[in-house]
Amino acid sequence: MKTKHSYCNPEAEVRGGYSVSAQMKQVWNIQLNMLVRLMEVCDKYGLKVTLDSGSLLGAVRHQGFIPWDDDIDVDMPRSDYDKLVAVATKEFTGPFRFQCAYTEEGYYRSHAQLRCDDTAMIIPTEGQRGYDFHQGIFIDIFPTDGIPDNPEERVRLTAEAERVQEFLWMRRYPLHRVLHGWCYRKLRVELGEKAEWEDRRLFSYFEDLFRQYPPEETSTCGHLSLSLSRLKRSMKSFGWYDEVIYIPFEGIQAPVPRMHHEVLERLYGKDYMKPCKAPSMHGEVIIDVERSYTVYLPALRLSYVGVVFMALRNKVGQWLRKSGWRKGR
Template sequence: MKNFGIACPDFFREEIRNDYLVPAAMKRAWACQLDLLKELLRVCDKYNLKCWADYGTLLGAVRHKGYIPWDDDIDMVMLREDYDKLVEIADKELKHPYFLQTIYSDKHYNHRHAQLRNSDTAAIPEGDFRRKYNQGIFVDIFILDSYPKAIKYSYRMVRKVKLYRVLLKLAIRLMNLLPDGLYQRWRLDSKVFRKYENVLRKNRLEDTEFVAAISFNFRQKIRDKAWYAETLWVDFEHMKMPVPIGYDRILTLDFGPDYMTPVQAPTLHGGLIFDTEKSYKLLRKELRHGKMK
């Protein structure tokens, strides 16, 4: 069994946290995600890039000093400029099995944010095993884009963003109908996505007081950029996690003023089939042929 650099055998045993049973299989997936996080933090430290825990991972870091017991992933967030730098250096800096998955690096991937994957593992959404994108265990990396202070400019930007989202969906549907050769030659989806990202890049961070996770639908909440002016390092399982100085304001915005009171909720990813011992390619093949044990 892979230990992903975690020397303590107890970590991999099932346990009850907040009256919730965390199975051993989930612990193994957590271990892989923590290893991915270490690699992300290594690269960020080397290139002086900033990243922070976000959403459920931020809540887990503050409230549980680790994972929320019923969570199944790690959410990180970066400012646009640092995110773009990470995408630029990924091929040079990340070695197998680590893979930074974006719409540019994986022709079958169509999310608007990045995922750092371990290609020797599997995290396959139930019923999604026929898709061809890299389906290794992952860490989500979201983007904070500058948000215009003036209402008229913010309205224009949001209108353009919504337009390009519609165009991107249409491009993806069209590309999925084409054979691989034509798909690779045209890549209409990535061309539309570049224009979409260029709209988001037009607002400079120094010219605004606000940022927003515009690239992901459920978190279009505007945040004060001062909340990210400094980084705190807090306990998270057996390591340290970077969190923004304004974590209390962010968590209150996302979860309400009683965020320190645990409320069990389903993960946003739904059912994922995890395997830390098999690659997604092997597991996907077994699922297609009904050979999964």
């Protein structure tokens, strides 16, 4: 059994003019069970967690999922997030697995995820690149950090973070770097001796970049570990998260900031209560509630090898033509 409870109606239905399939309802129920388990752990250790982004919008506007959404996003203060990471392997055992750079090799996202065993929720480009971490159905857990007031400091921090993170992905996965060898070599030079550090040490340095601005030193917060462009759209006030309340989300009561209006207006504008269908942040995903992600990865990787081969062939052909070794046709 992947889930203990069915929190929302498992049947296909039309919500607000949008068709929600029975399969997506199964996905939602798995994710709701993961959210409930996360809330139990956070309550046990006195950790603050709230719905975030589209899940917060869904809770306020739809009392549940946005009809076209495919995951759950939650937000935690960095200090509480670190405490959760410290107890994760003890608290999360099958079928739900806590996934971060310290619990699973080859995973370098700046946030954690809960994954469900024996399911699949694969972003195709990641499967194609050879990523070998758990790729079951997930929910996202984002740490919130203080943001420096100085815009130049924000640029410096995000640029250094992007260098470290991209280097980690490239170092681990050959298919990820095969077409960008020049970039990998450039990153090695820029990181200097850090390029020789083992993964956990380098990722710890990556996270320490974001711990430099605790709440008592700045009034602004956000997901500093995201790209600079996404950060600019999501900067919020720490004060908005001072108090947590619970509101309906499908069949459960979910935690949200009391000042959720201010948060949503900052993220989505003044008319956030007006539905506007948007594509998933994850693009097209491969979803299976019955079979493991491991069933799909070999074919995805094979397809990418073919793409890489053709791209390299074209690059070699271009080089030969430019160098005069071969006439263009």
